[in-house]
Amino acid sequence: MPALGRKRRAEREDEDDGSPEPATQGRRRTTQNDNPSDEDDTGYGNGNGDSDSNAEQMVKKLVRLALACEYSRLPIRRQMIREKVLGSAGRQFKPVFEQAQLQLRSVFGMEMVELPEKEKVTLAQKRGIAAKTQSQSQSKTAQSYTLVSLLPAPFQDPAILPPPSIPTQATEAQYTSLYTLLVSLVALSGDELADTKMERYLRRLGLEDHTPIPGYTKTELLLKRMEKEGYLVKVREIAGGQGEEDVSWMVGPRGKVEVGEQGVRGLVKAVYGDVDGYAEAELERRVARSLGLGDAVVARRDDIPPKKKRGPRRKNGEAEEAEVESDEED
């Protein structure tokens, strides 16, 4: 039997191992002390050449880290950045981060965007807030980021940017369409969709038990994945005298950033097809109202917020059957 010892592998407990890739000696630095006072990051402390090349290395690592995280839809956590990129140079967070942003923008056409904190909605969570000091419960600095594409709209064409082959284009397209759809359903219900309603929608879509996504054929698994990746949030609230559980769904941080209002609008437009004139304005109004934006904000904004990076907002077979309606018509 061939000796396997010569295949050097860097140990990794909490991450996935690479795709059939060499596991050469990892350049992972063991972290020493975590710098707790990130908030008062200064610029580069010393000006000698050594720290400059170190800084370059760190920026490069951060860029690679961001790309790798995006591949697996992992949020880029500040903690992760400190551990994997900065090591002992915790004070350099701000300059390294900013430099990495510049490079991500100019070379890759992307940038890191803060992921909103998960909102504390349940009573228990709110009580938790009151008990803790503010700095503990809701830090002013972002805790995690995600990559977002900066490519102008004309380039976001499936001919140029088809769904990435992760693992295959077809699978990725299916997954993208499903989470876009579910995020839209939740968003159009005022960002809170009771589980019973969610189940009803899923049944209409033929998704109540099984999904077509390989590896996530059970709906439960798919929803868990969407939660894990931050598209949806399942909220459990103990209500009523008997301590029953009210389960509802909200849009998760990644859902807000990646799909966002634009994604929802896009989906609705795709489903309704070409409408113009009065019908279009009417549709816009209804969408805005469902999204809780109020009548004042109906026209499409010109300051285009960061676009979703993955794939086109295309409808597929499933989406066409969706009825994106407000609650009264349910």
Next chain:
Amino acid sequence: MSDHGDPAYDNTHPKPILAAIQTAQTPNRPTLPEDVSQADFEYYVDALNTHISAYDFEIRSTHHQVSKERIYALVNTTSDALTQMATVHTPDEIAFVKRVLDAMFETYNTQVAEVMAVTSMQALKCARPPHGEQQRRDSGNQTQVTAPSAALTGSQAQSVLELMVQEGWFELSAKGYHSLSPRALMELHGWLVETYNDQGGEDSDEEDDEHVKIKFCAACREIVTVGQRCTDLGCGARVHNHCTRNLWRSQGGKEECPTCKKAWTEAPAVGEKAAWQGARQATNGPNGRRRRSPSDEAQSGAEEG
């Protein structure tokens, strides 16, 4: 890699993509795919490589082992802790894939038969880690110990295998052999050499002790997983089937081994042919009969099992 049966996403050719990009840039003067030249494409590739090399990424190209088609792929030139997160597979699945690669490049890659491909059956035998593989022996600086990888069930292994083909890492031949795709060969180039050519005397008395596992084409210098070899089984000269003409031309028309000068006639096959055609006549073996080495015995024994 095109998704089979999904025409909407056939983006395996650069011309339509570049045409779409240029059209998006200047919509008043749309570009048609036929307007895009090889030079345009190479210009893009060069420009990209200039910028991404700073991040250890590179667009490389290679020729398909059989079809000679030129394939380009974006590869990660270093593997590190950061990018090891970029995978859709679990560590156990990756461990299984590595065992399949071991099968391809060690078990079924012997001096007598350089198959470098495995059938599904042979691959599925790798579902369980071998006995006694507890902690990996780590060499050098890495002192951490990896947990032993869990066995995959037969159906898990089967689906990972299929995914490898769908994702474009493996290719499945008409006769049912899995081999590394051009993309995989590009990405894993360094790792293959480092892993399988570095015997360094760790092996005991394997007859493959001297056998260099990964060899390169005498003509184009790329890895050979399908091609021809010198009639002398002990000689390491290899060449792709589509490179032979260039090789002879570079030798002034002489069809002889570039290394040992023996006549290059009825050269034995490298690749899956070596498995089902058998190693052809060799200068140091009985005519037409396949020499059986211990690993061959194991191989056919396993197949009968």
